[in-house]
Amino acid sequence: MRILIIGGTRFVGRHITEAALAAGHEISLLHRGRTGADLFPEAEHLTADRNTDLSILRDRTWDATIDVSAYLPTQVDLLADTLSTGRYLLISSTSVYTPPPAPGFAEDSPLAEIDGPVPTEVTNETYGALKALCERTAAARFGRNTLVVRPTYVIGPHDHTGRFTYWVNRIAEGGEVLAPGDPADPIQVIDARDLASWIVTLLDRPLDPAAPTVFHAVSPAPPYSFGDMLEAILAEVGPPGTTLTWVGADFLFSEGENGASLPLWSEGDEWMTANTADPAAARAAGLDPRPLGRSVREIRAAEAAFSTEITITREREAELLAKWRSH
Numbered sequence: 001m002r003i004l005i006i007g008g009t010r011f012v013g014r015h016i017t018e019a020a021l022a023a024g025h026e027i028s029l030l031h032r033g034r035t036g037a038d039l040f041p042e043a044e045h046l047t048a049d050r051n052t053d054l055s056i057l058r059d060r061t062w063d064a065t066i067d068v069s070a071y072l073p074t075q076v077d078l079l080a081d082t083l084s085t086g087r088y089l090l091i092s093s094t095s096v097y098t099p100p101p102a103p104g105f106a107e108d109s110p111l112a113e114i115d116g117p118v119p120t121e122v123t124n125e126t127y128g129a130l131k132a133l134c135e136r137t138a139a140a141r142f143g144r145n146t147l148v149v150r151p152t153y154v155i156g157p158h159d160h161t162g163r164f165t166y167w168v169n170r171i172a173e174g175g176e177v178l179a180p181g182d183p184a185d186p187i188q189v190i191d192a193r194d195l196a197s198w199i200v201t202l203l204d205r206p207l208d209p210a211a212p213t214v215f216h217a218v219s220p221a222p223p224y225s226f227g228d229m230l231e232a233i234l235a236e237v238g239p240p241g242t243t244l245t246w247v248g249a250d251f252l253f254s255e256g257e258n259g260a261s262l263p264l265w266s267e268g269d270e271w272m273t274a275n276t277a278d279p280a281a282a283r284a285a286g287l288d289p290r291p292l293g294r295s296v297r298e299i300r301a302a303e304a305a306f307s308t309e310i311t312i313t314r315e316r317e318a319e320l321l322a323k324w325r326s327h
Contacts, residue, residue, distance in 0.1 A: 183227025
């Protein structure tokens with residue numbers, strides 16, 4: 001199968017490219033040449049900016065296209081104006097729903113709407129509604145050939161965000177670990193490698209008019225909590241004597257901390273139910289995520305040196321823990 005991947009050199013796209021090549025497919029990668037231009041020499045590299053000029057795609061045909069990097073409906077429209085493809089698979093998000101989605105929600109739950117002009121800038125506030133509009137645009141332009149995959153937090157090697165990697169490496173250091181908010185807050189993740197291999201097999205299947213076309217790529221099925229996740233990481237990489245100290249949300253807010261400095265923390269807002277998606281449709285279509293413990297071990301082995309300036313430092317963490325105890 002000849003597959004075009006839009007944005008196939010960074011994190012999720014990189015893993016999809018690896019999976020597609022491993023499955024023996026002929027791969028073309030469309031990217032700007034800024035990240036991973038030296039990766040995958042066996043693939044065809046097409047250098048272009050999808051926002052301005054896609055003429056490089058004209059007079060070409062692919063059996064399937066995987067779009068990893070569509071955040072604005074205009075990007076989908078411009079691609080559809082130029083592209084000749086069989087299947088079109090859009091990587092979307094569980095953020096597309098009208099907040100707050102009901103716990104255990106399915107793929108037919110109400111999607112976010114945009115009132116007024118369509119935003120041209122992707123922000124935390126516009127991201128979900130814009131992704132929902134990308135889905136609608138894809139369905140209108142590519143029709144029944146459209147597949148939509150809605151992941152939650154994607155984890156794994158080469159994750160430039162470092163959100164899950166932070167917790168793996170922090171807990172692996174041992175000692176007293178600051179855990180934010182309520183341990184009962186829901187969370188779901190998906191390993192990028194499992195997501196990638198499943199997407200490739202999904203495209204391999206014959207088109208069935210009765211089969212679902214929209215899927216939650218999430219794991220595990222709810223209920224699963226932030227506390228469960230940190231305990232699972234602790235069980236895999238935490239040295240003896242490592243402890244989790246849960247620190248209240250109001251205290252952390254008063255100290256200026258948030259879900260950036262303490263990654264994956266929902267901050268207790270209404271959107272945390274977006275981490276309770278029902279994965280039944282994806283499971284029925286073959287998604288088989290590896291155990292979280294395996295992901296933890298592999299991420300630690302591959303990303304032990306990963307660091308980010310956004311998360312709290314060990315010194316700041318110790319300061320907050322001391323204040324919390326006195327508080």
